[in-house]
Amino acid sequence: MVTRRKFLHQTALGSVAAAMGGTVLSSCSEANTETPVSTNAPIKPLAISTWDFGMKANDAAMKILDNGGSALDAVEAGVMVIEADEKNTSVGIGGAPDRDGRVTLDACIMAPDGSCGSVCALEYIVHPVSVARRVMEKTPHVILVGDGALEFALSQGFKKENLLTEESKKAWEEWKKTSKYKPVINVEMHDTIGMITIDKNGEIAGACTTSGLAYKMQGRVGDSPIIGAGLYVDNEVGGAAATGLGEAVIRAVGSFLVVELMRNGRSPQAACEEAVARVVKKYKDYKDIQVGFIAVNKKGQTGGFSIHKGFNYAVFSNGKNEVKEGTYLIE
Numbered sequence: 001m002v003t004r005r006k007f008l009h010q011t012a013l014g015s016v017a018a019a020m021g022g023t024v025l026s027s028c029s030e031a032n033t034e035t036p037v038s039t040n041a042p043i044k045p046l047a048i049s050t051w052d053f054g055m056k057a058n059d060a061a062m063k064i065l066d067n068g069g070s071a072l073d074a075v076e077a078g079v080m081v082i083e084a085d086e087k088n089t090s091v092g093i094g095g096a097p098d099r100d101g102r103v104t105l106d107a108c109i110m111a112p113d114g115s116c117g118s119v120c121a122l123e124y125i126v127h128p129v130s131v132a133r134r135v136m137e138k139t140p141h142v143i144l145v146g147d148g149a150l151e152f153a154l155s156q157g158f159k160k161e162n163l164l165t166e167e168s169k170k171a172w173e174e175w176k177k178t179s180k181y182k183p184v185i186n187v188e189m190h191d192t193i194g195m196i197t198i199d200k201n202g203e204i205a206g207a208c209t210t211s212g213l214a215y216k217m218q219g220r221v222g223d224s225p226i227i228g229a230g231l232y233v234d235n236e237v238g239g240a241a242a243t244g245l246g247e248a249v250i251r252a253v254g255s256f257l258v259v260e261l262m263r264n265g266r267s268p269q270a271a272c273e274e275a276v277a278r279v280v281k282k283y284k285d286y287k288d289i290q291v292g293f294i295a296v297n298k299k300g301q302t303g304g305f306s307i308h309k310g311f312n313y314a315v316f317s318n319g320k321n322e323v324k325e326g327t328y329l330i331e
């Protein structure tokens with residue numbers, strides 16, 4: 001366990017200290033230049049996902065990867081498991097609605113060649129990640145939102161379904177009694193699935209999907225479908241994904257930042273730490289929110305870090321699928 005004190009001394013090499021007091025940017029170019037990413041090591045398939053529910057997603061992805069399937073197919077199939085889980089109140093069907101009772105989903109996907117697709121505030125479709133993939137593959141665009149995204153989904157053969165389950169309806173009706181909005185760290189409000197996969201050819205893909213903040217304003221879009229914020233993949237370097245309060249992640253373009261830090265020689269772990277430092281620097285009430293990042297580089301090294309204790313992630317590599325407790329800034 002890393003206490004804040006130890007953390008400041010050992011892990012972020014001053015960058016978080018700088019974030020709290022001053023110069024995060026300067027710390028990027030200072031210490032912690034780890035072995036630069038190299039592609040010489042043999043490639044083994046790998047899947048990494050945010051939160052412990054990522055275990056199920058990893059299982060589905062690894063079935064595809066083990067059979068020689070592509071990172072892109074694997075990452076889509078992986079997050080679809082969570083989208084279809086009605087019990088999960090922060091992703092796909094069963095996701096918490098906005099304050100008007102509408103379930104609006106955000107998702108994106110990124111392929112090894114840099115192409116990407118995204119949908120924002122999409123209603124009635126259980127698998128927004130698959131619609132995002134169609135946006136990527138079948139349109140000249142990257143992002144479709146709201147009614148346009150729905151119209152496109154229907155034209156592609158996706159079926160309209162009610163996403164508001166009895167349970168989430170009840171919870172929403174309960175919430176309406178006070179209509180108080182206060183993000184709760186690590187609980188429901190900030191649990192998205194972000195996932196990165198590496199296939200046998202060493203190709204990297206990523207996906208991110210969420211119902212976003214519970215009881216958000218109609219039309220609110222978080223970081224998850226924003227390429228570079230909730231997700232970023234660069235096939236030469238690695239990939240990263242974010243979870244937590246999207247408003248804070250977007251300010252730092254968090255996932256892109258993690259990948260760029262890895263490109264410049266940081267380990268995935270150090271890159272996640274630095275990205276959290278950047279988020280903290282740009283969000284004065286950071287103690288009240290949670291943000292976490294996961295990352296993997298081309299060599300298959302992984303990392304995860306968050307503002308608060310309680311963030312975990314799932315890594316499937318070398319035949320083993322396991323939950324890792326992320327290290328964190330604040331006890």
Ligand code: SD4
Pocket residue numbers: 090188189190191192210211212213221222223224242243244245246247
């Ligand atoms: C968002 N990052 O919409 C996502 C939320 C998340 O609960 O992680 N979900 O801000």
